[in-house]
Amino acid sequence: MRVSSQDVTVVALLADPDAPTEIAQRMARMLPDRLADRSGQGRRFDVEVVSEPFTAGTEDLSTLTRRIMDRGSEGNWDIVVALTDLPLHSQGRKLVVDLSHEHGLALLSLPALGGFRLPTRARQAVEEAVLSLAGLRAGPEGPPRSQPLRGPFVSRLAPIRPGQVGEEEIADLRYVVTGPRGYLRVLGGMVRANRPWRLVPGLSKALAAALATGAVATVNSTIWVLATSLSTPRLVIAMVGSVALMIGWLIVDANLWHRTDEVSPEAGKKAALYNASTVVTVGIGVIICYVGLVLINLVWALFILNDRLFAATTRTALHATEYWTLSWFVASVATVGGALGSGLESDEAIRAAAYSKREQERRSALQDDRGD
Helix, strand or coil, X not given: CCCCCCCEEEEEEEECCCHHHHHHHHHHCCHHHHHHHHHCCCCEEEEEEEECCCCCCCCCHHHHHHHHHHHHHHCCCCEEEEEECCCCEECCEEEEEEEECCCCEEEEEHHHHCCCXXXXXXXXXXXXXXXXXXXXXXXXXXXXXXCCCCHHHCCCCCCXXXXXXXXXXXXXXXXXXXXXXXXXXXXXXXXXXXXXXXXXXHCHHHHHHHHHHHHHHHCCHHHHHHHHHCCHHHHHHHHHXXXXXXXXXXXXXXXXXXXXXXXXXXXXXXXHHHHHHHHHHHHHHHHHHHHHHHHHHHHHHHHHCCHHHHHHHXXXXXXXXXXXXXXXXXXXXXXXXXXHHHHHCCHHXXXXXXXXXXXXXXXXXXXXXXXX
16 A cells, blocks of 8 residues: 555545445545545545455455455555455454554445445445544544444444454454344345346246246136136235245255355354345345236236136126236246246356355355365
């Protein structure tokens, strides 16, 4: 790192590829002005974004911190703030941010900021980290490293607390999330990092099978009779069952379930967190597909069905309720067909649709280790 000039502080945002880089690039456009306004000392800030996979192959905090230090020593920067979409852990707790004032670096785990308003929360966290590392928050409370961060770290509703830092660690200030709300916050952040809406276009063969099944089922007279005879509770059961079948099939068929060879309680909690994020991610993607199937089947039914033939077969007039009920039931049938069609997808295609780039690489590394 370079020695800071009196008037300009150069900040590097070292971001993992994919979502962290996108967030860093977005905040880099507004950070210089916001930091200058908040510093109140006539100081200017230059912000650079460096996209590198600095978390590749490890989740160990000490290793990551050393990598950030080494990368910072190669650049002409005063401060390095690293952003990753991997959930990191410290002494059994989920890490939010590590800071080292001595070395002018910070490591921010984006999932710990939650799944909502992530760009805003990330920008606020980076602002607080930079101002603290730049030594611009010293006051009657003491030097910057002894002062708690503000911004997203002090909200009464935020389950973020100061964490313990070991004597041999490089960091001198740490924040972690705690409790059930903290768990849900990290889970939401992990699901957002996976971007479950990408599962829809990523399962092209499964969707093709589902659409074909729905198109055929819509003109099947047996399906007409079943749809008009089923009560709402049974239609709900059919929907839940088909969605659950699709979720389970994708997870089992593509080997998405996380297994650990470690027997420690911390390893078990990590595995449970990863598996929960997988179920929620795949579940959201499947639900989006299901809603799409309902709408597509409804349009197809409006176009293709003959009201006289339908009434003669089912002894029920074809009104809006019948259109909706039939489309709803056909979506459940089509989802089962889509589950079977997903077997034609490669495991790599499903993982690419279900996980962020960092999570894909982490799971590939785990599989390689087991293979060795």
